[in-house]
Amino acid sequence: xxxxxxxxxxxxxxxxxxxxxxxxxxxxxxxxxxxxxxxxxxxxxxxxxxxxxxxxxxxxxxxxxxxxxxxxxxxxxxxxxxxxxxxxxxxxxxxxxxxxxxxxxxxxxxxxxxxxxxxxxxxxxxxxxxxxxxxxxxxxxxxxxxxxxxxxxxxxxxxxxxxxxxxxxxxxxxxxxxxxxxxxxxxxxxxxxxxxxxxxxxxxxxxxxxxxxxxxxxxxxxxxxxxxxxxxxxxxxxxxxxxxxxxxxxxxxxxxxxxxxxxxxxxxxxxxxxxxxxxxxxxxxxxxxxxxxxxxxxxxxxxxxxxxxx
Amino acid sequence: xxxxxxxxxxxxxxxxxxxxxxxxxxxxxxxxxxxxxxxxxxxxxxxxxxxxxxxxxxxxxxxxxxxxxxxxxxxxxxxxxxxxxxxxxxxxxxxxxxxxxxxxxxxxxxxxxxxxxxxxxxxxxxxxxxxxxxxxxxxxxxxxxxxxxxxxxxxxxxxxxxxxxxxxxxxxxxxxxxxxxxxxxxxxxxxxxxxxxxxxxxxxxxxxxxxxxxxxxxxxxxxxxxxxxxxxxxxxxxxxxxxxxxxxxxxxxxxxxxxxxxxxxxxxxxxxxxxxxxxxxxxxxxxxxxxxxxxxxxxxxxxxxxxxxx
DNA sequence: TTGATTCAGAGGAAAAAAGTATCAGTCACC
DNA sequence: GGTGACTGATACTTTTTTCCTCTGAATCAA
Numbered sequence: 001x002x003x004x005x006x007x008x009x010x011x012x013x014x015x016x017x018x019x020x021x022x023x024x025x026x027x028x029x030x031x032x033x034x035x036x037x038x039x040x041x042x043x044x045x046x047x048x049x050x051x052x053x054x055x056x057x058x059x060x061x062x063x064x065x066x067x068x069x070x071x072x073x074x075x076x077x078x079x080x081x082x083x084x085x086x087x088x089x090x091x092x093x094x095x096x097x098x099x100x101x102x103x104x105x106x107x108x109x110x111x112x113x114x115x116x117x118x119x120x121x122x123x124x125x126x127x128x129x130x131x132x133x134x135x136x137x138x139x140x141x142x143x144x145x146x147x148x149x150x151x152x153x154x155x156x157x158x159x160x161x162x163x164x165x166x167x168x169x170x171x172x173x174x175x176x177x178x179x180x181x182x183x184x185x186x187x188x189x190x191x192x193x194x195x196x197x198x199x200x201x202x203x204x205x206x207x208x209x210x211x212x213x214x215x216x217x218x219x220x221x222x223x224x225x226x227x228x229x230x231x232x233x234x235x236x237x238x239x240x241x242x243x244x245x246x247x248x249x250x251x252x253x254x255x256x257x258x259x260x261x262x263x264x265x266x267x268x269x270x271x272x273x274x275x276x277x278x279x280x281x282x283x284x285x286x287x288x289x290x291x292x293x294x295x296x297x298x299x300x301x302x303x304x305x306x307x308x309x310x
Numbered sequence: 311x312x313x314x315x316x317x318x319x320x321x322x323x324x325x326x327x328x329x330x331x332x333x334x335x336x337x338x339x340x341x342x343x344x345x346x347x348x349x350x351x352x353x354x355x356x357x358x359x360x361x362x363x364x365x366x367x368x369x370x371x372x373x374x375x376x377x378x379x380x381x382x383x384x385x386x387x388x389x390x391x392x393x394x395x396x397x398x399x400x401x402x403x404x405x406x407x408x409x410x411x412x413x414x415x416x417x418x419x420x421x422x423x424x425x426x427x428x429x430x431x432x433x434x435x436x437x438x439x440x441x442x443x444x445x446x447x448x449x450x451x452x453x454x455x456x457x458x459x460x461x462x463x464x465x466x467x468x469x470x471x472x473x474x475x476x477x478x479x480x481x482x483x484x485x486x487x488x489x490x491x492x493x494x495x496x497x498x499x500x501x502x503x504x505x506x507x508x509x510x511x512x513x514x515x516x517x518x519x520x521x522x523x524x525x526x527x528x529x530x531x532x533x534x535x536x537x538x539x540x541x542x543x544x545x546x547x548x549x550x551x552x553x554x555x556x557x558x559x560x561x562x563x564x565x566x567x568x569x570x571x572x573x574x575x576x577x578x579x580x581x582x583x584x585x586x587x588x589x590x591x592x593x594x595x596x597x598x599x600x601x602x603x604x605x606x607x608x609x610x611x612x613x614x615x616x617x618x619x620x
Numbered sequence: 621t622t623g624a625t626t627c628a629g630a631g632g633a634a635a636a637a638a639g640t641a642t643c644a645g646t647c648a649c650c
Numbered sequence: 651g652g653t654g655a656c657t658g659a660t661a662c663t664t665t666t667t668t669c670c671t672c673t674g675a676a677t678c679a680a
Contacts, residue, residue, distance in 0.1 A: 014402060015326050017637095031658060044638045046659060056402060058409025065646045065657045073409040080401045083463050084394070091390045092324060092366060099368025099383035119475065131386075240530065327668095341627060354669045356628060375626045375677045 016088060018052045019081040021045055022060065026078045029068045094131035105134040106295055109146045109158040112208065112238050113255045114279055115139035118159060118174075125298045133291070140237050142212050150284050156292055158282045161213035170285045172299060177255035178274040179218060182241075184248045185267045195269050201227035204250035206241050207234050213277055218253045221275035242266055255279075326398065328362045329391040331355055332370065336388045339378045397464065404446065413442035414601040419456040419468040422518065422548045423565045424589055425449035428469060428484075435608050443601070450547050452522050460594050466602055468592045471523035480595045482609055487565035488584040489528060492551075494558045495577045505579050511537035514560035516551050517544050524587055528563045531585035552576055565589075 024034040025045065035042040053060050060074035070078065110119045119137060126133055138155065146158035147166050162171060181200065183190045189199060200222075207229070208215045222229045232250050235241045245252050246265035254268075255277055281299055283292060334344040335355065345352040363370050370384035380388065404415040420429050429447060436443055448465065456468035457476050472481060491510065493500045499509060510532075517539070518525040532539045542560050545551045555562050556575035564578075565587055591609055593602060 013326055013330075014398060016323050017325065020323075032656090040637095041639055042658075043640085043660080048637080050659085056405050056409065058406055060405075060409075063658060065644085065659095068658085071409070072414070073405050076408050076415065077401070077405050080404070084397060084401065087394060087397070087462075088324060091387070091394065094390070095366050095370075095383050095387045096368055098386045099366065099370075099381070115475075237530070342625090350668095351670055352626085353628075353630095353671085357668085360628085373627060375628095375675085378627085 014052065014055060016085070018048055019077075019085060021048050022052055023078060023081055023085070025049055025061065025068065026070055026074060029070075031068065090131075097131055105136060106157060106291060107136045107155040108138070109141045109149055109155040109160070110137060110139045111143065111146070111158075111160045111279075112140055112212065112214065112236070113177075114159050115238070118279065122159070122298070126295065129298060130294060133295070142209060142236065144211050146282070150282060153284065153287070156283065156287065156289075157295060160280060160282055162278050162280050163213070164282065168284055168286070169282050171280045171282050172296065174279045174281055174299060176276045176278055178276045179214070179221075179253045179271065180256055180274070181269045181271060182245045182252045182254055183267050183269060184245055184251075185265050186248070187251070187267075189251075189269065190267045192269065194272055196272050197221055197225040197275075198227070200229070200251060201225070203230075204232040205229040206244045206250045206252040207231045208241070209234055209236055212236075214253070214255060217275050217277050221253075322365045324362065324365055326395070328358055329387075329395060331358050332362060332384075333388060333391055333395070335359055335371065335378065336380055336384060339380075341378065400446070404444070407444050411442065412444045413440070415444045415446055416467060416601060416605055417446045417465040418448070419451045419459055419465040419470070420447060420449045421453060421456070421468075421470045421589075422450055422522070422524070422546070423487075424469050426548065428589070432469070432608070436605065439608060440604060443605070452519065452546065454521050456592070460592060463594065463597070466593065466597065466599070467605060470590060470592055472588050472590050473523070474592065478594055478596070479592050481590045481592050482606065484589045484591055484609060486586045486588055488586045489524070489531075489563045489581065490566055490584065491579045491581060492555045492562045492564050493577050493579060494555060494561075495575050496558075497561070497577075499561075499579065500577045502579065504582055506582050507531055507535035507585075508537070510539070510561060511535070513540075514542040515539040516554045516560045516562040517541045518551065519544055519546055522546075524563070524565060527585050527587050531563075 021034070021038060024038050025031060028034040028037065031042050031045055031049075035045045038045065049061065056073075056077075058073045059071055060077060062069045062071060108119075108122070119139065123135055123137070126135055141149075141158070141160075143160045143162075143164065146155065146160045147164055147169065149155040150158055150169055151166060159174070164171065181189075181195055189195060192199075207218065210216075219229060233244050235244065238254065241252055241254070244250065253275075281296065283296065331344070331348060334348050335341060338344040338347065341352050341355055341359075345355045348355065359371065366383075366387075368383045369381055370387060372379045372381060407415060418429075418432075429449065433445055433447070436445055451459075451468070451470075453470045453472075453474060456465065456470045457474055457479065459465040460468055461476060461478055469484070474481065491499075491505055499505060517528065520526075529539060543554050545554065548564065551562055551564070554560065558575075563585075591606065593606065
């Protein structure tokens with residue numbers, strides 16, 4: 001005899017068409033209207049639904065001549081079938097796109113805070129517009145690291161904070177992020193809405209490493225505000241940095257994080273005349289891959305505020 | 311005339327049957343054998359594949375009379391169609407279960423170690439407080455995987471290790487697990503009761519993948535202890551990981567496992583100032599099913615140690 | 621060149637789906 | 651309580667789709 005793989009069944013398969021039919025009926029709660037919506041007559045629709053119920057061995061609808069209702073199983077099927085159809089449509093699109101030649105792998109480096117805020121957006125956009133593209137993301141990097149990685153072609157694109165030293169790289173400005181103050185929630189300054197940098201003159205600071213752009217800007221801003229920050233702890237990872245703040249070890253200046261970590265024990269407060277750091281996307285100028293170009297195009301759409309990017 | 315909703319298309323729909331056919335051909339790389347496997351003749355199979363290609367407007371296969379190969383689009387379709395079919399089968403099962411009187415089905419994703427320790431407790435609690443609920447559990451997953459699965463609603467709840475990037479998800483803190491050292495029982499350090507991380511500086515490490523939270527925390531902790539772990543083997547499954555340790559290939563850091571594997575050949579040792587990883591339950595914020603709410607309530611009862619969760 | 625192998629096409633048979641006509645149950649309303 | 655309007659199911663026919671058999675064209679090995 002012959003072994004029949006479970007994958008190769010035939011007859012009693014639920015088909016996409018049946019799911020569409022079921023969704024229509026479930027949504028309209030009315031065979032007639034559903035049939036109309038599907039541009040078909042009512043009897044074959046009834047038949048298909050009945051067949052579906054038989055295939056699943058389960059009653060999906062409670063029919064009276066007066067109205068149609070969903071059983072629990074029907075509700076489940078409705079919810080999941082909708083998702084499934086959406087997935088199938090997405091798959092169709094993706095296959096078409098890949099058929100038209102969008103595919104490959106890009107290695108992306110991302111700087112500290114952008115890892116959590118911007119990167120998911122980028123990944124999402126890439127998924128949408130460049131399906132088949134694999135992104136290999138390395139987060140929580142510092143600008144100098146990324147410069148070297150770009151030059152050595154260990155990454156293809158980097159989301160970093162200018163300025164950069166290298167002249168082999170190209171930059172595209174993305175946005176300007178104001179720095180905000182991260183405070184332990186029980187800190188006395190936490191009760192105030194808007195702070196001056198000078199208010200922090202005597203506070204212990206948790207800071208990014210010296211080589212980071214955020215640190216450079218922060219230190220410079222403090223100097224102008226008339227004090228030199230007392231750094232008690234230095235750390236590269238934003239998540240770690242914020243844990244230190246939560247633990248009450250000090251305060252920190254971090255780039256605006258609109259919907260950042262709902263981190264317990266931390267509050268964010270705005271600064272008057274807040275210093276700001278730029279965010280830009282960088283790539284090696286002589287890298288002229290079609291894939292890279294298309295990826296960079298993803299950054300075009302949002303109103304690319306042409307700010308200064310030094 | 312009449313507006314046709316995008317959901318209600320007809321003719322050019324990709325059907326489940328076609329996907330099955332395509333998978334067979336793609337796997338066999340041979341129309342004849344695929345047809346045999348599908349219990350049909352070869353010509354109709356060719357026709358269906360051709361029709362599929364036309365519907366997608368994309369070439370999926372490169373045929374010579376000598377062999378069949380996949381295009382990039384074909385590879386994509388193969389991978390995704392497999393997943394899709396698996397989901398459809400799962401859906402069928404779930405609908406049947408609910409039809410037979412289960413009050414509902416929740417799909418749960420669970421991260422590595424929690425699979426063995428916490429999951430049985432959860433399942434037990436669910437059985438007790440929500441009889442009729444069927445849990446469909448997928449274990450040994452990584453946080454990024456689960457995030458995507460939650461967003462795409464392929465799972466309803468996930469037990470994962472923060473941090474998460476997505477902002478569509480909600481989190482509820484569960485517990486903090488200290489990392490312990492897993493050692494081969496004949497290891498020289500096994501004779502000591504409490505270890506320092508620095509003791510492991512020269513040991514070969516078996517580690518979870520880079521994208522896992524445990525790996526991130528471990529690596530960071532080692533860095534602080536003044537060394538960079540030498541990773542000789544990477545693996546996703548805790549059971550596999552521990553087998554490597556048992557085989558004497560190296561040591562590993564794993565989350566506390568009170569009643570973990572009584573795996574022969576392994577001993578666990580505590581660490582001084584042990585790093586810890588959080589465990590949380592996550593769900594898609596806009597999923598407001600009654601079933602999900604009730605399930606989440608199960609996590610309320612234990613004295614929810616309010617720790618900070620970076 | 622010949623034979624074996626493999627995929628595609630043509631035309632007819634079988635199966636599935638859709639259409640038409642009709643029936644039977646329920647409810648609103650007089 | 652009877653009547654008519656409305657709704658979904660059934661019976662049967664027509665149309666469409668899928669599948670099968672037979673055959674042909676292309677490729678490769680000997």
